[in-house]
Structures are given as C-alpha cells and as structure tokens.
Amino acid sequence: MQFSVGVEYALHCLLHLIDQPSNQSIGIKQLAQYQGVSETYLGKVFTRLKKAGIVTSTPGVKGGYQLARNPEKITFLDVVEALEGKTPLFQCKEIRQNCVIYKDQPAPDWMVQDPCLIQCVMHEAEQKMKSYLATKTLAWLHEELNRKIPDQIQTKKREWFKQALS
Numbered sequence: 111m112q113f114s115v116g117v118e119y120a121l122h123c124l125l126h127l128i129d130q131p132s133n134q135s136i137g138i139k140q141l142a143q144y145q146g147v148s149e150t151y152l153g154k155v156f157t158r159l160k161k162a163g164i165v166t167s168t169p170g171v172k173g174g175y176q177l178a179r180n181p182e183k184i185t186f187l188d189v190v191e192a193l194e195g196k197t198p199l200f201q202c203k204e205i206r207q208n209c210v211i212y213k214d215q216p217a218p219d220w221m222v223q224d225p226c227l228i229q230c231v232m233h234e235a236e237q238k239m240k241s242y243l244a245t246k247t248l249a250w251l252h253e254e255l256n257r258k259i260p261d262q263i264q265t266k267k268r269e270w271f272k273q274a275l276s
Contacts, residue, residue, distance in 0.1 A: 113193075120193060123152065124165070125252055135172075137175075141156075158192050163178050207222065
C-alpha cells in the first residue's frame with residue numbers, strides 16, 4: 111500500500127492557502143514554483159481537490175485557488191480520498207474457493223457462509239487507518255508546523271507569496 115506523492119504535495123500546498131486573506135487566491139504557478147513541482151502535475155492534483163470540494167478556483171490572470179471549507183473541516187482522509195479514490199485497498203478475490211480439493215464441486219457451506227477472514231482483517235486495518243486520518247485536519251497540521259517552523263522562515267514564506275502574487 112502506498113499513497114501517491116500527490117497526497118504530500120496537496121497537503122503542503124493546502125497549508126499555503128490557509129494563510130491567504132479570504133479575498134486572495136494562489137495560482138498553480140506560484141504553488142508549483144514554491145514547492146518545486148511541475149505545474150502540470152500540481153494542476154491535476156488541484157483539479158481533483160476541486161472536484162472533491164476541498165478548494166474552489168477563480169479563473170483569470172489573477173485567479174487561483176482558495177480553500178472551500180474551514181481548515182478545521184478538511185481532514186487528511188478528505189485529501190487522500192480526493193486523490194486516491196475510495197476504492198478499498200484490499201480487493202478480496204475469494205481465492206479460497208479455487209482450492210483444488212473442490213475443483214469439481216461447489217465449495218462447502220462452512221467455507222462460503224462467512225466472509226473471508228483475510229478480507230475481514232484487511233478491511234478492519236483500513237478502517238482504523240481511515241479513522242485516524244479523519245482525526246487529523248489541515249488546521250491541526252498548520253498549528254503543529256507553526257510551533258516548529260521558526261518565525262523568520264514563516265516571514266520569508268509570507269513575503270515570497272506576497273511578491274509572487276503581486
């Protein structure tokens with residue numbers, strides 16, 4: 111199991127949208143340049159974020175993206191599902207029914223009446239991960255990073271975006 115790098119790019123870029131005044135958006139060009147990622151790739155990431163209702167966009171030369179909801183209402187799970195989809199990570203193929211012993215006859219009731227135990231464990235693990243990701247929000251991430259990142263770096267970041275957006 112592996113999430114695409116788009117999840118990381120999305121979370122980092124969404125953090126920059128938190129600090130913008132509500133009437134100002136940030137363009138893909140600026141976000142891509144700041145993060146050192148391809149504009150094309152980041153554009154695809156933000157298309158999915160928009161479709162999921164995490165960001166809104168403003169067209170035009172001074173257009174760009176803003177958060178569609180408060181950062182307290184955007185979870186890591188929202189971002190993961192926007193980019194990776196909601197398909198379960200484990201896809202049980204019921205291979206237990208392919209056993210050579212039952213090749214010429216239907217699988218016995220005891221085998222097929224209950225769900226596959228492997229599937230049960232995998233789905234339970236996925237649910238626990240999703241539950242955890244649902245507890246972590248952009249607001250939480252923003253607060254944690256603000257405690258760790260020195261003020262001088264925060265100031266440089268704000269100045270960089272102010273200059274890039276003017």
